[in-house]
């Protein structure tokens with residue numbers, strides 16, 4: 480891993496490098512990192528922008544949708560001129576304008592059982608910012624079986640959830656908490672700023688993990704209630720009868 484930075488990179492990342500927890504070594508780790516983000520929507524907009532701004536070297540963006548007017552109240556990577564464009568292309572343009580050092584791998588598709596392993600293969604860390612439980616369970620299963628750490632963020636209404644699935648011994652997986660996902664619910668509103676908060680928290684956890692630090696969310700979930708402006712930690716248990724990580 481090279482510790483050499485160009486003059487422009489040194490200026491760009493000077494406030495990162497000043498942090499004793501980061502330094503040149505941490506900045507070099509971020510530059511060498513390969514991270515996948517599933518979803519370039521409300522949460523994805525915040526997480527992608529901050530990961531790129533921090534100097535993460537390679538980001539795979541996976542999203543199979545086009546930009547719609549109803550996305551614009553929360554999906555801040557996209558704007559009016561992007562209406563009708565593929566979200567991955569719009570995201571590429573915004574992120575590249577911010578940090579051209581960041582290499583972006585674009586996947587304009589929906590993940591399925593046939594393509595997911597190949598797409599996530601070269602990434603050391605996966606961030607789920609998707610908007611449906613079919614994808615969430617698929618990503619959670621694939622990451623667990625392929626021993627990749629997964630950071631999962633979700634929002635609905637004025638609430639947000641964040642958790643980290645580290646496939647180490649004794650740690651719970653996603654299905655320990657939600658074996659089959661929640662029952663189907665009608666589409667609900669989302670406050671855009673709440674999606675932004677959860678994306679920022681997810682980016683922060685990702686950057687810490689890439690520095691080699693442990694996450695406190697491996698055995699807990701973080702719940703955010705925006706109406707009460709309250710964060711809570713809730714213990715997550717490993718279930719012996721879990722369909723994914725349990726015995727048998």
Ligand SMILES: [Zn+2]
Nearest residue numbers: 652655721724
């Ligand atoms: Zn489990």
